[in-house]
Amino acid sequence: MLLKSAVTLTRPSVSLSKMALRCYTQLPLKVPIKLPNGIEYEQPTGLFINNKFVPSRQGKTFEVISPSTEEEICHVYEAREDDVEDAVNAADRAFKSGVWSEVDPIVRTVALNKLADYIEKDLDTIASIETLDNGKAISSAKGDVQLVVNYLRSCAGFADKIDGRVIDSGSSHFSYTRRQPLGVCGQIIPWNFPLLMWAWKIGPALATGNTVVLKTAESTPLSALYVSQYIPQAGIPPGVVNIVSGFGKIVGEALTTHPKIKKIAFTGSTATGRHIYQNAGANLKKVTLELGGKSPNVVFSDADLKSAVQNIIIGIYYNSGEVCCAGSRVYVEESVYDELLEEFKKASEAVKVGNPFDESTFQGSQTSQTQLNKILKYVEIGKEEGATLITGGERLGNKGYFIKPTIFGDVKEDMRIVKEEIFGPVVTVTKFKTVDELIEMANDSEYGLAAGIHTSNINTAFEVSNKLNAGTVWVNTYNDFHHCVPFGGFNASGIGREMGHEALDNYTQVKAVRIKVA
Known part of the structure; x- marks a missing residue:
């Protein structure tokens, strides 16, 4: 039997022809939602910048539809170029302050483990949000959330193991390398695994000391916004993680061309990946792409x-x-x-x-x-x-x-x-x-x-x-899948790897130091 009603609507229903409707009325930063399985929760609708949910500067919103019922779930705030600028500046300030990039790595380990704990305790609600927003079977959604928890814990375990090496270059010099974070990372995730891709992106970025501005898919923004409320509770400082809901042609374009963003990570179609690669290449950004397949x-x-x-x-x-x-x-x-x-x-x-x-x-x-x-x-x-x-x-x-x-x-x-x-x-x-x-x-x-x-x-x-x-x-x-096993493609299926130790290479750069001692 198909669903009769996905949610208790918080505003009047609109026709499907207006699925991407933008409106200018003031929207609450959280709206109550009752799920078909009886779970009730408050859905954040704002952009997540500097550890706070905020409205978009222009006040624009867009509608989110439940694909299993074709009914409106809610509206969320739509980011535009000025909102991306705010998020990038927040991430840039946080990175340069050293509040995350320069702390004892064990601080990052503890915070990522706490984030995983919060998500695991709320697994049923989060999985239900994923099912509502994406349409996937609830059993699959629960599996996704557990994978999220496992991967964040795996990244936590790597956070204090980002090591360089000592190089024997003769007795006249002491030579060594260290791996350093890149800075602000722009991340763009797809709609098929909204929360899992959120974790695959922010996990290695945070473990290695970077800061993040992440764009959700416009059709599935809800779970990423919901779990973002746990970022400050886990002890992750303001500006380290920023989430902007919006459309690729505006927000994605702004991220891939922004001069303060040092790295782009994208999961999605090969055609879009090629465009992002061109944008990032023009600005000499580091890029990882997880693209299409025909396996x-x-x-x-x-x-x-x-x-x-x-x-x-x-x-x-x-x-x-x-x-x-x-x-x-x-x-x-x-x-x-x-x-x-x-x-x-x-x-x-x-x-x-x-x-x-x-x-x-x-x-x-x-x-x-x-x-x-x-x-x-x-x-x-x-x-x-x-x-x-x-x-x-x-x-x-x-x-x-x-x-x-x-x-x-x-x-x-x-x-x-x-x-x-x-x-x-x-x-x-x-x-x-x-x-x-x-x-x-x-x-x-x-x-x-x-x-x-x-x-x-x-x-x-x-x-x-x-x-x-x-x-x-x-x-x-x-x-x-397993959180310790790298995943990525050959040929037109992408560049770089998600998960495993290999994912950390995407978010660090090598500095060599050579000291003359004689």
Whole structure:
């Protein structure tokens, strides 16, 4: 059953045609919201600057829609260029004061652990906000929040281990290096994992002593604003973390071109990533980009097929398919192709799609009408290209942005549904005969974010893992993240890495010191 009402509305409902409505009335800095599961809370609506929620300078706001009901949740303040200037200046003052960058690193460790504690204690509310705002299944949202907690604690553990080294350059000099923070970091996060990407961005930046101005996705700003109230409570000083809600063409552009911002971190589409890279390059900023993907998920004949099918489902229908590393191209060894496809079709048709607040739901809604329309358009493209629609390909219900899990067979490698990122619960299935044929097809992509391999032969696992052009390869599992394991892409899937020790390199620079002693 789909939701009847997402929230207790705090202002009159508006039509969907005004989804990005900007208004000029004075909006409270917090509004009461009652969630479908009965949880009541106060939602911050302001920009978070200098450890305070404040209205935007121009008083503009925009509407936030619940994608599972198409109803208004609330309005939040919309940042513009002058608000970005305020946030950057606050971050710059905080960095230069040394209140965060120059303290004993254990102070950062304690603060990040406290932030993780606050979030963990409030896990149910935060996960429910994520489900309301993004449309993802509540079970997935709870998993996301736990990953947030784990990653912040992991970053806390790294905070006092950012070490340089002593270099033996002969007895006449004492030479050493130290790793220093960059300064103000501009960060832009996507709408598919709003809070998890918030943590992936601020965690390593804060652990290494930087300050942050972060832009939320305009369609999913609520969870990042909500957890920001814990920043001062955790002991993080004013100006260290600043959150601005707004639109990419205004706020994103201001961040990527601002002279005081020393580094840009972005997660989103490859097309936008290229634009950001150009902007940042013109100002010689350090850049990390986690971009799109069209990841292969491979099943060999010796695999446990039932387990493989479940991993394929997790790979493509988890988070409604709105996952940059989704296993959207499935390759199956010819001898088990028919059997695998039959099992996969049955399992796909059994996936529960609908009310994201139902604990038994696996696939919630798509995050926006725009994304739903894009997915349905690709379904039509697949049909026109001559692929066989095995199952799904239709909108589910007439309220909320739901779509049935979708499988295409009889595809050719030059089809758009094979080449282009759809970013939804749509998968193509292709057969292969040899490892060489598989590698050629799997690597024939501009992307290189992730891949999956299903086999009982460890030699096959090693051989194929080493040959696939992918930043992450999962074997007999999929979408299996860990806070200590780096994540990022090859080729058009990005630059740099999130998580693990590697993420810290994105937020530090090396200084060499050479002292003459003789």
